[in-house]
Amino acid sequence: MSINQNHLMNTTPHIHAMIVAAGRGSRFGASIAKQYTKLQGQTLLQHSVARLASSRYIDQCLLVIAKDDHTAQTLNFALPIEYTSGGAERWQSVQAGVEALIRAGAHDSDLVLIHDAARPAVPQQDIDKVIKAALQEPYGAILATPVADTLKLSYTPPSPQSELTHDHIEQTPSSYIKQTIDRTHTWQAQTPQVFRLGQLRQVLTHVAKQQLSITDEASAFEHLSLPIRLVTGSRQNIKLTYPDDAILLTAILAAQS
Template sequence: MTHDFKYMLNIDTDSANLANKELQIHTLIVAAGKGSRFGADKPKQYVKLNDRTLLEHSVARLATSRYIDNCLIVIASDDHYCRELSFDMDVRFAIGGSERWQSVQAGVQRLIDDGGCSQDLVVIHDAARPAVPVKDIEAVIEAAKQEKFGAILATPVADTLKAQSESKTNESRYIAHTVNRNGLWQAQTPQVFRLGALQKVLAHVAQNHLEITDEASAFEALSMAIRLVNGSRQNLKLTYAEDLPMLQAIISLQ
């Protein structure tokens, strides 16, 4: 089935040819989530750092790349705040879904409707990652230009990992075993993919009711190789309230 699906995608398998073909680079920021784990009274993309929201910071960071000059922001249907913000490059909007992958799918369809081609690249970034270094943005784009399907930023897992044993109560948790961290990576964004291939794999996710946590997972489900590009540990994602002072410090230092 995987072989047949790759054939359906009709992707050029010559990496050198892919690198030399003229293509557009589209940017998509996912900002439709509610950020429930953060625990604020507003979606976390609208939390402020140094008088600018996380979303504004994230767009500004992408705007520093020589490859990027406009951005599609995917927002929730009831979001009336985003359009009032000030961004460092031209932005337009699409309405997302209840799941992250549905929001990405809506953004991809908008890019295609606006004239995007199969071989184009789409740079997908989290609104809650405002500190990604520009050198990492450009490194993952340059890597994706050489690949059939795409590339993502990630960092090798450095901490010791423990698996939790099964428990009859949530009050106490115990270690089952230590997980071998060799070869394990922690995914970041941006994640950069061929636009047509991403459209197809997300359709596969929808048709087969798959659960995925990032776009690379959709490609993994079909054994389609996505390249890992070593990113900076400064590319912190705001997930919990205690992440906020660390992000403030990183942005101030940068």
């Protein structure tokens, strides 16, 4: 990377908050976009913005939404909001957000904090903690939790024709244990993830040129062997992915209020 790391760490950068909310949340299975699911009378998106507003480091937020999203701008938020349109993949939405921040005058040495709309229960102290860690790093830091459960790698054997039902509807293939995965150095990534803006822009350009498949922004840095710091976060910071998660999140939000 061409950005001078010593210069980055000797400045006091501005913190730019970004929430990526351009997806549909297909695994959640609802008729509306997942970020507009309501818990305790507010959408997940409103809850998530309010959590960012609780941090003394954050004074505004960029929402990256789908081009055909006509809901976000009808909502009231706890922070001043700017909008930009996202892409088909998550990383493309983040890239669109990065370019919007740069057009608005952000500097390479600034930090960009990226949060999921579907994580409405992140504690304020965790937001501040990951920002403080990223301020000390040349590339960035993310919230994560050490994996506590036993992990199994699975395999699915080929299904013989005899496994078809009598009306020819194929059954769901069965999975079997292949091996247990050592969890000693295994972490479950969360958001917020916080990066130097210029560095993030460069690694996302690399992802685009190489047509890489990544699941979060930290993965882009991993492809270039650039170190991203892990900051232990709360297990309350769960993501709404499946319908059952709404029950847990409702209980967590009630306990936190």
